[in-house]
Amino acid sequence: MPSLPPLPRDTSLRLYRQMQTIRHCEERLAKSHQRGLIHGACHTYVGQEAIAVGVSAHLREDDVIFSTHRGHGHALAKGLHPRQLIAELYGRETGCSRGRGGSMHLFAPEIGLMGTSGIVGPCILQATGAGYSFKLLRTDRVAVAFFGDGAVNNGAFHEGLNMASIWKLPVLFICENNQFATEVPFQYAAGNPTVAQRGAAYGLPGVEADGNDVLAVYSAAHDAVQRARSGGGPALLECKTYRTRPHAEGMGDFTYRPREEVEQWKTRCPILQFRRRLLGEKIVEAADLDIIDRQVAELVEEAHEFAEKSPWPDPQTATRHVFSESHGKHERH
């Protein structure tokens, strides 16, 4: 499948490190959720790390991503520091959204993170809009929408992909098909459960990739990003995957899927698989990876401590930013 030459060693290590960072953050957050440090909902990305990482590897800082309720991985892969993520979930002033947002409202536009979302669907339309901007402004920037299989049955998918197609906008639509929307199987919810085939309905290429294989994602995303960047228009990429934690922290898991299925998918863990491959192909030594693992663990632990020590937002600021502060400036008589 990879249409690319073998990855340089440092790229491989970067992919590994990013996936591991996501995993460690999520496991930290899961613990913190139990401890009551996280005040609202927390949907982890465990099992799906290869997708955010494989796609984001091709993005520049000035490219933009739009994400979902399950967006920690996208945020980190786009370059958010774990401190800013964890502090946000702890509701602190130092969080990426200054404590206003929480897990489902992560914003860091300065690095192209244009928001995770509590509503399924809009990210698809907003990425399409970013694509419109980039085309109108004659830039070669690219916009990415990450969304789940659940969003595929939503009208936003239909309208967004169609508009991106007819106007040839530089947008990547990344469907992370983890096979369930909460507990409803995609198999049940979709008349045609193959997402990649839906591209045809809009006249755009639809590609399927193994979402647990970071190299497969990397390769498929490479082609799509290059195409979009050079004016070739949008693409739909379906990454088949599985989340190995419950839909959200604190929820039950084995009423709608058997424990064995989850266990079986854990053996296909994208990080483990990639580690095995890197070692098997003798690209790195186990020791190299162990160092990364340790560094990541420290980074995340430090971020957690930072977050826990961070101040709460000042209640006086609760209404700031409802409107633009430059508003007055533009009002002339």
Add this chain to the structure above:
Amino acid sequence: MPSLPPLPRDTSLRLYRQMQTIRHCEERLAKSHQRGLIHGACHTYVGQEAIAVGVSAHLREDDVIFSTHRGHGHALAKGLHPRQLIAELYGRETGCSRGRGGSMHLFAPEIGLMGTSGIVGPCILQATGAGYSFKLLRTDRVAVAFFGDGAVNNGAFHEGLNMASIWKLPVLFICENNQFATEVPFQYAAGNPTVAQRGAAYGLPGVEADGNDVLAVYSAAHDAVQRARSGGGPALLECKTYRTRPHAEGMGDFTYRPREEVEQWKTRCPILQFRRRLLGEKIVEAADLDIIDRQVAELVEEAHEFAEKSPWPDPQTATRHVFSESHGKHERH
């Protein structure tokens, strides 16, 4: 294409009569619009008559249809009397909606006309809902949504067809692809301008038919209706056609399409073509059809006179039926 045995003579005559009734009504309404007898918008069905007639021929009175802004033809084909149609457009108490609705809000639930609509899209969802009722109630009734090519790019199409498919509901989705939404070409507005192919995205059969050939529509609809009625689930039928009058009465026509194209399509008039075929295959004599033409002309003229003489609705009744009148009855302490 027809998978049916040749039509009985009386069926043929009925199809002819119905198409001619629609045509005469529309031409009458176009004149009345110029004379100021019609108070709101008026979208005629001229050129598309074969579709409403070819489909409705398979429907029972207890089947239901949901229509659009261009719905006079559907209403008449489902059995609405021209008096009730014309009186409604003239805003009279005797109209099918008692003057409350006008052209885009034609209701006659007693014969299965569940409404034309001023909003593009909802008819698709409502027909799906009717299908849900019919399935839940274990009847063999069928629901039909008529809609234009413009509705295909709307989220309602996506969500409606998908739900009808996954629950195998007895619904026919009839897309009348007249190639324009107002003046925007479908070719421009849709990433994939073949509607029938969209069935695949939802796992339901998509069929294409010549919308100007009443027998082709009749035949395609026959199969789809039988299938739906017997529990086989929904289908999508794309009828390629063309409207030969402006989008709405009083609007210009030749800024977005050449006059010659319109003229050329007029030579493919579904009524003329069918007439030629009936005569050519010696199924009827010209005299038989001429009698029908005369009868239809009289019927429509009489309906117009009836409507013009009908009383205006009583202003006192303007707020009736906002809520159910049986409401009080259900409120118990």
Add this chain to the structure above:
Amino acid sequence: MKATLEALSEEMAKNPRIFVLGEGIGKRGGNFNTTKGLFDLYGPERLCDTPISERGFVGLACGAAMTGTRPVVDFMFSDFLLDAVGEIINQIAKMQYMSSGRLKMPVLLRGCIGIGHSSATHHSGNYYPMYAHFPGLRVVVPAAPGDAKGLLKTALNCDDPVLFLEHKELLSTKGPVPEGEYCLEFGKASVAREGQHVTVVALALMLHKTLQAAAALAEEGISVEVIDPRTVAPLDMDTIARSVSKTGRLLIVDEAFAPCGIGAEIAAQIADRSFDDLDAPIRRLNGVQTPTPYSPSLEAAVVPNVETIGRAIRDLCEE
């Protein structure tokens, strides 16, 4: 809420035309346990899990109601329902009128509203003022379990579309629930506490906070009459006006936004019909005009609480 679950189950047992649509309302029994156990009783056709197609299944419910069944749409958080506003305002609310009364529209749309537990801005809206603005809809905002049961039963037996919006922080509230066939008429407020000095109208969670504030104020000698409208469309202005004619003072406490809200409507009606009864300005205390922030420190700052309610009542009594 056990009370509404019972009510729904009883009505489903009686009326085979009732079915429920929503995400995770089948086997799972609903995000808020609104359909817990019903799947086993009534099966998958009557407890139908949907794709994430809010607009779609609300539109579907409209068509179903037009053709003889009685859909219940269980949409979890009211915020998700915004994608279906066209179907609600332009179709469901107008269908009886457009068909000049020949179609009925027995649709129940139910879900949660309200701020709390850091649910943040996409899971905390209060939308009843918006729905109450338009003709053709009944809008229920219950505050007590017994009321919720009685109003849900009425909803399931009436031919009009009903929005039934429960504050999620009240779902586990305990309280007396009448057994069996208990229906509460729409448009009848309840006087939750009688008093002499000031009338406070409060809804949903705010009712409970207001009652707490009123209890505290009683010790200061301030006698507060507390009224829960229970339905905001129709709105029982007679009960409110009667109370104001006694107290001469009116405060409306509402978590929802102030502009063009329920408090505005109540104030406007009282400033018209009860003008001569008023001894003081009409006051409103609302949720702050901002998207809901996530952090507990910010969230607490945007909703009225027992203290701010108490202060508002005291201030009004001093006017």
Add this chain to the structure above:
Amino acid sequence: MKATLEALSEEMAKNPRIFVLGEGIGKRGGNFNTTKGLFDLYGPERLCDTPISERGFVGLACGAAMTGTRPVVDFMFSDFLLDAVGEIINQIAKMQYMSSGRLKMPVLLRGCIGIGHSSATHHSGNYYPMYAHFPGLRVVVPAAPGDAKGLLKTALNCDDPVLFLEHKELLSTKGPVPEGEYCLEFGKASVAREGQHVTVVALALMLHKTLQAAAALAEEGISVEVIDPRTVAPLDMDTIARSVSKTGRLLIVDEAFAPCGIGAEIAAQIADRSFDDLDAPIRRLNGVQTPTPYSPSLEAAVVPNVETIGRAIRDLCEE
């Protein structure tokens, strides 16, 4: 409306980041000629005809505004915009807040409202009360061509999302239009007629009918002050309160529905801050609470007219 067309064209000439999205707004120049001639000047990318995907292109506009362009969504009839309410209320209105001010949201959403010419219930809604309820939106409802120009220019130069809603019966209104760079601040009402006895607040088409009624009443010796808020969010309550302090009487005339409407909000604020200035009950005169009927005989019965407005003013003066 020539005034807004000019304003839009001038701003597009100055700012290459402005583009317009809508159905038939390209070559055709808009259903209401809102973009007539602009296609030839600015080309298809900046005057972009859309599919019938209201939710989609409003969501697209949100993403575009987040990334450096300034979309204008021209949605024809406001009724069509209901499919996009989720994108407007949950995304566009909240984006600046959610991003703690790091994103701006320069989106202009414009289209027609209002009853008239038998446009019936799917082409005649007035939705400004609903949009004014939520935080994060500016809502403009101009009544005069000059105001429309000044307010549109302000909208195209401000970083907040603006809903710009024009009554379709006013599109061909004539009136003075200042040349060139004319911006009108949001939240500044205009005193359209000065008077002594009673304050009448009226919007859009109702402003014109109220002015006619006021002229007639002047001959009876009733001196009416008429105020046009021009924007309903923000709402200029100071100007209204100042007037009420002079007249002691307030009537709000509004074609939109009464419950939780603009009139309710104005009445509630006056019943609070201007309580002591009031000499009479606050009155509202609204469009009748029903979907808009088609037939001229019914349609006329559901909107206030010069006669019913005159009567309402006279009645209030007699209170």
